[in-house]
Amino acid sequence: MISPAFAESFDVLTAFDAIDEHWSPKVVAQVNDQYVKVAKVKGQLVWHKHDHEDELFYVIRGHLRMQYENGRVVELPEGTMHVVPRNTLHNPLAEHECWIVLIEPATTRHTGDVESPYTKTIAQQLG
Numbered sequence: 844m845i846s847p848a849f850a851e852s853f854d855v856l857t858a859f860d861a862i863d864e865h866w867s868p869k870v871v872a873q874v875n876d877q878y879v880k881v882a883k884v885k886g887q888l889v890w891h892k893h894d895h896e897d898e899l900f901y902v903i904r905g906h907l908r909m910q911y912e913n914g915r916v917v918e919l920p921e922g923t924m925h926v927v928p929r930n931t932l933h934n935p936l937a938e939h940e941c942w943i944v945l946i947e948p949a950t951t952r953h954t955g956d957v958e959s960p961y962t963k964t965i966a967q968q969l970g
Contacts, residue, residue: 848969849873855903859883859942866961868945868953870969880945880968887936891955898927898947905941910934 849872858871858881868882884907900907900919907919912932919925927933954962 855881855944859903865940867963868968873949874946876949877946878949878951878968880947882943882945883940884935884937884943885940887934888961889954889957889959890932890934891957892930892932893927893947893951893955894930896948896951897929898945898951900925900927900935901944901946903942903944905937905939907941907943908936908938910936 849870853871855871858869861869862881862883865883865885866888868880870878870880872879881903890910890912900909901924902919902921904921906921907923907925909917909919909925909927910933911917917925949965952962953964953968
């Protein structure tokens with residue numbers, strides 16, 4: 844059953860039109876207990892982890908770099924998907940504006956175990 848708050852179908856590229864702030868994801872759909880979010884990102888977010896949730900990043904436009912605590916860096920060009928495993932310290936960054944889709948459990952806190960000026964509540968992401 845589809846939540847009445849979300850459309851059954853939508854144009855994901857058009858969903859980015861509603862984004863006017865970097866690092867401010869917006870929920871556009873729900874699949875079971877997972878939210879599908881869109882975000883425009885530029886610069887770096889913050890080093891953080893999600894103790895109990897994996898995150899899927901899908902780069903729609905641009906290039907994203909995922910940094911990991913051990914010095915590993917994963918380059919994510921347009922069209923690439925990447926899963927950040929739960930309980931893994933990471934820091935996403937983009938030199939130029941990048942459009943991403945995130946798929947993560949509905950309970951996932953935006954910046955995980957860290958509060959920062961970029962942190963958005965679930966209510967803000969649903970708004």
